Amino acid sequence: MLNRHRTALATAALAGxxxxxxxxxxxxTAAPAPVRxxxxxxxxxxxxxxxxxxxxFVDDGKLGTRWSSQPAPTKQWIKIDLGKKYSxxxxxxxxxYDYAKSERVxxxxxxxxxxxxxxxxxxxxxxxxxxxxxxxxxxxxxGDKAAYNNGYAINEFAVYGIDTAPAK
Numbered sequence: 001m002l003n004r005h006r007t008a009l010a011t012a013a014l015a016g017x018x019x020x021x022x023x024x025x026x027x028x029t030a031a032p033a034p035v036r037x038x039x040x041x042x043x044x045x046x047x048x049x050x051x052x053x054x055x056x057f058v059d060d061g062k063l064g065t066r067w068s069s070q071p072a073p074t075k076q077w078i079k080i081d082l083g084k085k086y087s088x089x090x091x092x093x094x095x096x097y098d099y100a101k102s103e104r105v106x107x108x109x110x111x112x113x114x115x116x117x118x119x120x121x122x123x124x125x126x127x128x129x130x131x132x133x134x135x136x137x138x139x140x141x142x143g144d145k146a147a148y149n150n151g152y153a154i155n156e157f158a159v160y161g162i163d164t165a166p167a168k
Contacts, residue, residue, distance in 0.1 A: 100143035107136035
């Protein structure tokens with residue numbers, strides 16, 4: 001009887017060890033990867049050069065199109081409405097030849113109150129990846145000073161973040 005009891009305890013212990021080993025081998029659930037949230041979302045700007053360089057071209061996924069502002073050495077802005085609030089990861093800018101020498105990136109949840117998350121008064125790179133780490137619905141790029149007097153032009157303005165919407 002004692003041997004049968006020891007055998008039962010040993011079997012239970014081995015079964016527990018096997019379950020613990022299997023559980024340890026299962027990978028932890030990974031956090032969702034950031035996705036491009038801005039693709040083909042509504043974009044508006046302080047000005048547009050013409051219909052072929054309108055604001056909606058800034059987030060169409062094509063490097064051959066762009067938004068261009070009216071020629072002006074003054075401030076110009078372009079913003080994207082993501083449609084709802086998201087946890088944002090980064091903003092990627094692909095400036096065309098007419099880039100901002102001084103720029104700011106701002107976010108908002110209500111399109112009225114803006115929070116500045118990035119400022120650069122001496123831009124030297126036309127391709128930028130700017131970390132965000134905040135929640136917002138609207139993202140705006142403000143050109144404070146143009147590199148040239150032609151105004152501003154952006155080929156792609158992409159906003160990445162976590163889309164927590166349930167899969168359909």
